[in-house]
Structures are given as C-alpha cells and as structure tokens.
Amino acid sequence: MMENQGNAIIEIQNVSKVYRSRGALFGVRAKDVVALRQVSLKIYKGEIFGLVGESGSGKTTVGRLIVGLEEITSGEIFLDQENVTGLKGKALKAFRRKVQMIFQDPYQSLNPQRSVLDTVSEPLSIHRVGRSADRKEMAHKVLKSVGLSPPEAFFYRYPHRLSGGQRQRVAIARAMVLNPEFVIADEPTSMLDASISAQIFNILLKMRSTFHVTQMFITHSLAAARYLCDRIAVIYRGQVMEVGSGETIIRNPRHPYTQALIDALPKFKGSGEIKQYGTLLIEEREVNGEPMGCPFYPRCTVAEIRCEREIPGLRMLEEGHYVACFNV
Amino acid sequence: MALLEVEDLCIDYKTKNGYLKAVDGVSFSLERGASLGFVGESGCGKTTIGMGLMGMLPPNGVVRRGRILFEGEDLLRVSAEEMRRVRWRKIAMIFQAAMNALNPVQRVGEQVAEAMLVHNPSLGKEKALKAVEELFELVGLQTDRIRDYPHQYSGGMKQRAIIAMSLACRPSLIIADEPTTALDVIVQDQILAEIRALQKEFNIGIIFISHDISIVADMCHDIGIMYAGQLVEYGPREDVFDSPAHPYTRALLSSFPTLTGKRTDLVPIAGETPDLVHPPEGCRFYDRCQEQIPACREKVSRWVAISPGHKALCCRCEMDGR
Amino acid sequence: MAEETFRTETKGMERYPGLTAFLEGWGIFRQSLLGKIGLVLLIMFALMALCSYIPPLIDPMYNPMTGVDPVITCSTGPSRAHWLGTDFMGRDILSQLLAGARVAFMVGVSAAFMSIVLGTAIGMTAGYMGRFMDTFLMRLADMIMVMPTLLVVLILAAVFGQLNIWTIVLIIALFRWPGVSRIIRGQTLSLKQRPFIEAAKVAGASHVRIIFRHIMPNVLPLAFLFMTFRVTSAIIIEAALAFLGFGDPGTVSWGMMLQWVWKTGHMFKAPYWLLPPGICISLITLSFYMLGRAMDEVLDPRLRKEDQTD
Ligand SMILES: Nc1ncnc2c1ncn2[C@@H]1O[C@H](COP(=O)(O)OP(=O)(O)O)[C@@H](O)[C@H]1O
Ligand SMILES: Nc1ncnc2c1ncn2[C@@H]1O[C@H](COP(=O)(O)OP(=O)(O)O)[C@@H](O)[C@H]1O
Ligand code: SF4
Ligand SMILES: [Mg+2]
Ligand SMILES: [Mg+2]
Numbered sequence: 001m002m003e004n005q006g007n008a009i010i011e012i013q014n015v016s017k018v019y020r021s022r023g024a025l026f027g028v029r030a031k032d033v034v035a036l037r038q039v040s041l042k043i044y045k046g047e048i049f050g051l052v053g054e055s056g057s058g059k060t061t062v063g064r065l066i067v068g069l070e071e072i073t074s075g076e077i078f079l080d081q082e083n084v085t086g087l088k089g090k091a092l093k094a095f096r097r098k099v100q101m102i103f104q105d106p107y108q109s110l111n112p113q114r115s116v117l118d119t120v121s122e123p124l125s126i127h128r129v130g131r132s133a134d135r136k137e138m139a140h141k142v143l144k145s146v147g148l149s150p151p152e153a154f155f156y157r158y159p160h161r162l163s164g165g166q167r168q169r170v171a172i173a174r175a176m177v178l179n180p181e182f183v184i185a186d187e188p189t190s191m192l193d194a195s196i197s198a199q200i201f202n203i204l205l206k207m208r209s210t211f212h213v214t215q216m217f218i219t220h221s222l223a224a225a226r227y228l229c230d231r232i233a234v235i236y237r238g239q240v241m242e243v244g245s246g247e248t249i250i251r252n253p254r255h256p257y258t259q260a261l262i263d264a265l266p267k268f269k270g271s272g273e274i275k276q277y278g279t280l281l282i283e284e285r286e287v288n289g290e291p292m293g294c295p296f297y298p299r300c301t302v303a304e305i306r307c308e309r310e311i312p313g314l315r316m317l318e319e320g321h322y323v324a325c326f327n328v
Numbered sequence: 329m330a331l332l333e334v335e336d337l338c339i340d341y342k343t344k345n346g347y348l349k350a351v352d353g354v355s356f357s358l359e360r361g362a363s364l365g366f367v368g369e370s371g372c373g374k375t376t377i378g379m380g381l382m383g384m385l386p387p388n389g390v391v392r393r394g395r396i397l398f399e400g401e402d403l404l405r406v407s408a409e410e411m412r413r414v415r416w417r418k419i420a421m422i423f424q425a426a427m428n429a430l431n432p433v434q435r436v437g438e439q440v441a442e443a444m445l446v447h448n449p450s451l452g453k454e455k456a457l458k459a460v461e462e463l464f465e466l467v468g469l470q471t472d473r474i475r476d477y478p479h480q481y482s483g484g485m486k487q488r489a490i491i492a493m494s495l496a497c498r499p500s501l502i503i504a505d506e507p508t509t510a511l512d513v514i515v516q517d518q519i520l521a522e523i524r525a526l527q528k529e530f531n532i533g534i535i536f537i538s539h540d541i542s543i544v545a546d547m548c549h550d551i552g553i554m555y556a557g558q559l560v561e562y563g564p565r566e567d568v569f570d571s572p573a574h575p576y577t578r579a580l581l582s583s584f585p586t587l588t589g590k591r592t593d594l595v596p597i598a599g600e601t602p603d604l605v606h607p608p609e610g611c612r613f614y615d616r617c618q619e620q621i622p623a624c625r626e627k628v629s630r631w632v633a634i635s636p637g638h639k640a641l642c643c644r645c646e647m648d649g650r
Numbered sequence: 651m652a653e654e655t656f657r658t659e660t661k662g663m664e665r666y667p668g669l670t671a672f673l674e675g676w677g678i679f680r681q682s683l684l685g686k687i688g689l690v691l692l693i694m695f696a697l698m699a700l701c702s703y704i705p706p707l708i709d710p711m712y713n714p715m716t717g718v719d720p721v722i723t724c725s726t727g728p729s730r731a732h733w734l735g736t737d738f739m740g741r742d743i744l745s746q747l748l749a750g751a752r753v754a755f756m757v758g759v760s761a762a763f764m765s766i767v768l769g770t771a772i773g774m775t776a777g778y779m780g781r782f783m784d785t786f787l788m789r790l791a792d793m794i795m796v797m798p799t800l801l802v803v804l805i806l807a808a809v810f811g812q813l814n815i816w817t818i819v820l821i822i823a824l825f826r827w828p829g830v831s832r833i834i835r836g837q838t839l840s841l842k843q844r845p846f847i848e849a850a851k852v853a854g855a856s857h858v859r860i861i862f863r864h865i866m867p868n869v870l871p872l873a874f875l876f877m878t879f880r881v882t883s884a885i886i887i888e889a890a891l892a893f894l895g896f897g898d899p900g901t902v903s904w905g906m907m908l909q910w911v912w913k914t915g916h917m918f919k920a921p922y923w924l925l926p927p928g929i930c931i932s933l934i935t936l937s938f939y940m941l942g943r944a945m946d947e948v949l950d951p952r953l954r955k956e957d958q959t960d
Binding site for chain 1: 777844845846848849850852853854855856859863867868895
C-alpha cells in the first residue's frame, strides 16, 4: 500500500463496485458489470488529484462512490481517517457538507426551473447556514469568485439563458458555497470548447489557492490532467494502472497502458520531445475463458504468461510512483 | 487544376431574428490528394461549410454568394440531378456523430452495401456484399463482423464502418466532420492513422474539421482557423503553429493544455462569440482581442500575406506588415 | 454559441423571472391560431358566467331556477322580455344559459383541478419512491382507469338517489386521476435520473425537498396542460349525467337544460331552447381543448416552429 502519511483527506481502500443487472427480461440476464476492482487511492490535503482514463473505465463510478450516490460493493472509504462507507441519515448529511461534486454535463446538472440564486443558495438552506440575507451575501461572494460578475445580474437568470461555460461556473459555485473540504470535478469541461475549458481550469486552480479545497479532477485528457494536477492516477477497466506525480506519469510512464495512452496523443508540435513506446498490440489477443488477469493483457505487447492468470497489484517503484504491472 | 476551389463562399441561415451569417467570405483551395483542416470553436461554421460543399444545407440555409469549383465545375450552378451524381460518388462526407446514426436493426454490412447500391444500382446485391468485404478489410474491420448489428460494435468499429461507407464509391474528396470527437484517444489515434493511410493509398483530398487544433495539425498540411463564420488565418501547419499571426490563433493555442513543452499557464479567451445575425462591422474578434487597435473596429479587415501561402485576416497584421 | 443567438433579449426584466418566462411562453402561444380561438371563446364563456348574476337582479322572474314569468305557462320562442325564449314553465332560457356557463366552469375547473392534484401527487410518489409503492399505485390506477366513469357515476346515482353537484365533482375527480398520474410518473422517472437531482442529493437535500423543490416544478407545467383536457372531460361527464336525469336537480347546468328539453318533448319543436345549451357545451369543450393544444406547443420545445421560411 501507499505510504502512511497522516494528511490523507480521502482514502479509498480496496473498493470494488459491481453493477448488478436488474430484471431478467425474457429470461436473458445481462452480465453484471464490474465497474471497479480493488481500487485503492489516497488523496492528500490541498492537492488536485487527477483520475485519467478512457470512457467506461470507471472514473465517474469512483466519484459517485465517494459522494455516496452509489452503494459500494466492497471496500471502505475514509474522510479524515474516519470511515464514511455507507453513511445514513444525520451522519450522511454532515458528510455532504464536506464533500461535493461537480457533474460532467452542465446542461443537465442544473434544474431548469430554478434560478441561479436558488441553485447556489440551496445547499446553504439545506444545511441551515445563516439567514436568507446572509445566504444571498454568500451566494454573491461565491458567484463572484467563479467569475460570474456582477453576480446580481445572474441571480435571477434561469439555466436556459446561460452559456455552457456559465452553467458550469454556476455548478462550481454550488459545490463551493458550503466551503467543502473535498470536491470531485467529473470531466467538467468535456462539453465545452477549448477556450471555455481553460477558464474552468483556471477557476478550479483558483479555488485551490484561495479556498484550499482539495480536489479530484476526473478527465480523459492527459494534457488537462498535466495542467491541473499534482498527482495523477491512470485507470483502465476499473483498475488503477499507475499512480504518480503529474510529471512522472507524462515524462516517465512505466505502465504499458500509460505508455500506449501517450503514444496515441496527437503530437505535431515538438513531437521530438516525447518518446514513442509502442506497447499497444495492433489486434487484441484472445483470452481463454473468463478474463482474470491484467486488464491490459489482451492489448499488451510486453505481456508475460502470468499476466493472463494473475492480477498485478500496485507496486511502489520509487517514492510516490506506483505501477500495477508484472513486467516493470 | 486544383481538385477543389472555393471562392468567397457565403452561407446564411434564415432565422426569426434575421439572416444568420454562418459562413462569410470563405475562400480556399485543395489539391488532389492534399489535406486541409478547419479549426474553430463550436458554432463558427465548420459543419456549415461541409454541408455547403455537399449541397446538403438544411432547408433554411442559403448560399448567398460564392463559387465552389470541383474538378473545374461550379457545384453551385449544376442541377440537383447533377449534384446527386457528384455527391457520394466524388465527394463523400463523414458526419459529426455519424456512428450514432447507424440503423440499429440492420446488419452493418448490409447498411454499407445499401449505401453502395443507392449510388450504383447496376452493381447487384451479390457484388455489393463482396465489395463491402473489401472495404471492411480496407478500414481494418474483421470481415466476420459484417453480419453483426451496430450494438455489437464498439464506437471505434462503428466509426470505421462509417468510413467504409464513405469510401464505397471511391470519392476523390472526403469531408470529415469531427470524425473522432466521441472516441477515446487510443481509438482516435488508430482511426486517424487509418484515414491517413487510405488518403495516401487512393490519393484522396481530405477536408478535416475539428475543434481540436492538435488533431488537425497532426492530420493536415494546411490549416484554416475559423472564427465566427470567417476564415481568419490560413497556411501550412508549420507556419500557423510556429508563427501564428492572427491574435485569435494565438489565443486559441495558448488556451490549449499540451503534453509537451513547459507547463505554462493557460490563457482563456475572455468573453463570448459575437451574434452572427448582426456581426460587428470590423473585426469579429475585436471584443475579445488582446491586441486590438482602434482601426480593427472601424474597418473591414483584409487578408495580409505573412509568408508564401500563409495569410491572416487582421488589421493589426496589416499595420505591422507595413 | 448557438443558444446565444436565439435568446430573446429581455433586459431589465431579469428580476421578474416568472414574467420573463410568461412573456416567452406568450410569444409562442400567440403564434398558434388554435390557441387564440380557444382563448377568445373561453373569455366569452367567462363573461357569460359573470353575467349570470345580472338577470335575477333585474327581475326575480329571471332567476334561472325559480323565476317564472307570470304570464307565460308554456315554452315560447324569443321575445323582447325573453331574448332566447322561455322553457316549458316560463323560465327565461338566457338566464339559464348564463347560469349554465357558471356551473360548467365550476364543475369543469374544480373537478379537473382536484383530479390533477391527486394525479400529480400519486404520480410523483409512485415515480420517485419506485418499488412496492410504484407497483401498488400503478395497479390501482390501472383498475380505476378501466372503469368507465360515466357508468360508475350512474350506478352510484342509482344506489344513492339524486347526487349533489359537489358529489358529482368529487366522483369525477376520484375517477379521472389515473391518466394524469401515469404521465406524471413517467416524467418523474426520467427526472429522477437527471444529474440535477443527483446534484441536489449531493448537496444533502431530503426526499421531500427533492420532490417538492426539484421534481414538482418540472412536472407542474405538464400537469396544468392536462388540466385543460380534464376540464373538457369533466364538463362532458356532468352534462351527460344531467341529460340522463342523474344531475343535481337544484342546479341549472346545460346538461340539465337539455334534459328538460328532452323530458318535456320539445326536442324537435323548440330549436331556440335546444340549440343554445347544445352549442355551448360543444364550444366550451372545444375551446378548452384548443387551449390545451396551444399550451402543449408552448411547453414542448420540440414542437416549436424553427424559424424557417415564412
Ligand atoms: N448505473 C449503471 N448500471 C450498470 N452499469 C453501469 C452503470 N453506471 C456505469 N456502469 C458501467 O460501469 C463502467 C464504468 O462506468 P463509468 O464509471 O461511468 O466510467 P467513466 O466515467 O470512466 O466513463 C462502464 O462499463 C459502465 O457501462
Ligand atoms: N439549421 C440552422 N438554422 C439556423 N442556424 C443554424 C443552423 N445550423 C447551424 N446554425 C448556426 O450557424 C452557425 C454555424 O454552425 P455550424 O456550422 O454547425 O458550426 P460548427 O460546426 O463550427 O460548430 C452557428 O451559430 C449555429 O447556431
Ligand atoms: S501486467 Fe502484463 S499484461 Fe499487464 S500491462 Fe504489465 S506486462 Fe502488460
Ligand atoms: Mg464518466
Ligand atoms: Mg459542427
């Protein structure tokens, strides 16, 4: 496991998530989906932690498990050393003051029938923070900090009168208004244009520097993760493949999958700087029976025999750099 | 003679607020077997250009003026019948999110064959299916998946099938509108490699549309940067990338996170794109431009040659050039 | 951005979001011919209902129920004292017609309102709670839905004797909620999956809060739309009941008037008596229907006419 530093704000231990298929319609039972398998991560106070992977790799599931939108199948989650797995009632409500989430699609994550002020001040009224005037004041402050100014001009607007970037700012404001300790941003820019994305990135950075919010930034783009994150975890088919500092993951990736990811990036400009690794098989390798080994085995050029049978665990290569591969 | 020459193309959409000038005064040319990429934020008119070239504008779209010379023939003057002959046989388009448009209840192979038969009915079903097999091999799909349904395909495979469809009549020009936007990087890389290889093999001209400047730079020799319906910079990729002339291009580049080079601060472009129903008189980027001078707002920008083949539509460049 | 260009500018009205939304909706509504006709007709009927208070003030003989013209003993055609004529015992038809409008509004709107409230509450509960609650409520809805309302009311009337008008309203409401509740349930099911509900959950919102603050505002427009259609059916049911002789004998409704025409054998003899209530029933149901269709357009963005060629 990772080093026992005391300042981990969020720690998830051996978390697995299986989506059970419901309803056996016409007797055909869909297979259960193993979205996460034995995932362990530590997120330290004050950092922005990047979770990178392609679609369907389980990134959103990690976020939803942490905020308790999804029931955990096995494993445990800790917030400030306190077990917060499967909280209910009052404890859950208290937990939600501290942990917030920004959703992927700003066109879906705001209630179309509620104004910006309603949306942003709702968490305050749920947790009975301040009185109505105070709440307005706080909403004003947080809207300003996400760059919606003057805030009064946005108070009574409805989502359909906001652009995508503005909506995502409102969503960020809603997550930040309670002054949480930890915020998960689930691909907050995947629906936005490049120039708007940069605005959102910079707001997230500002949230860290001014409010000292620890963040988990979920993305499919290594470049975005490099820009924002102190540490990056690469996840593939529900398993963590590599964890390390941002520079390590990009300059010195050791896992064949991370290397394949870097190979695949379009890199016209200054392509000399980046090494090509060639660790991706052109055609997938057949796996006999149930897949039970390394998730990357079917595509890996450097696989060994035991890769097919055993799951490689995360091993520490050097301080803070972990890789789940037998061959490193 | 160039394969495609577009001169002063203007396309409007009729809306309830007036005419929306989605494409305004765009000119470019493309040689046989060459590749040209259009980059710009969403809503800048990239798809509209593609649709205009295909003669497939929505009912409220009109070509206000311009010429589209394809193999020496002005596509805006030919009859609808003639256009139908050119479309798909000579110019094919890979639509944005086309992979989601596959008919879910028909086998993929049959859909490709059908697309072929529509344009070449004399072929016969047998032969068409045979040809589909060849196409599948061409785009790197296993031929034993021909009889599968779309839901049995992954996103990348569907996109390959769409590319196979566009290749069915061996066109000399393919317009690819964000062909990899919904795909993961690894699959995207494979598809792009496939397109590059096919382009070389059949000497196809490609117009590649994307909002992602790095992909376009990877794919195309020439790049056109679009902003609010206008082409604002045009030139070989090296020039546009290494010495961007238009402030918008510079802003776009510096708002994009990269993997290489120093980890510099991203500079977002403040503000929003202008209303295209009543576009500004002068430079359309004026409000958001960091390098604006008063002249930008007043007079209509003109094209300025930066270096051979590299030009920009900017007052500032005009001043500096003098 | 795409949506930017289609915004209607309503500067300075930011503070009155309800008003802005209303004006936007009105803009679309106005383009619908059906809606305009429906609205004009409805305003007409509303005026009629308001005017129903006037005749009895002029002269007690214009009281629609009890006022009898002392000099007339059988049904007569239009005259100066009775613009639409009188019924078999000399009551003024115009006054009855006006009173009928009032009753139609009362019955239609209150029955519809009650059934919508019931249907919305049940639909939201079923959709949001899911599982057992959903199954139970929807089975109940199915059972009630397959019962023909008119027949049930007839049976009840036969069992309990004459029904009071409010009882009729209540029965209509109790039997007409399942359709609405199904629609609202479907809407709730899809809303429940939407990220903004999850966002509210993450913020710590309780179920009650989610139902009332987040789901209800999104289903209410639909519920109101259905209300207009329900008004139509409530008016028709009441008219049919009255015509068949099971109405409230103490109330003058259009159905009641038709029944009197029928019972006294004036069906083919007194068009001045038969036609007005008949036409009014058709027109008022039609107008609510047209209004509903136009509101449907306002609410459903997919139906919005894209600004194509004129
Ligand atoms: N509610 C669900 N029911 C069943 N399977 C699900 C559900 N949500 C996600 N999955 C599956 O779990 C896997 C991980 O999904 P997700 O966490 O959304 O991935 P990502 O966010 O990385 O794209 C995918 O294979 C997806 O199909
Ligand atoms: N059918 C249409 N009717 C009216 N406006 C349209 C239509 N299609 C596109 N537009 C507008 O034209 C502009 C260009 O659109 P488009 O070519 O789709 O841009 P891109 O492909 O670069 O995102 C946008 O402002 C868009 O809102
Ligand atoms: S464990 Fe084996 S299969 Fe997996 S990445 Fe390493 S070498 Fe490849
Ligand atoms: Mg996701
Ligand atoms: Mg487009």
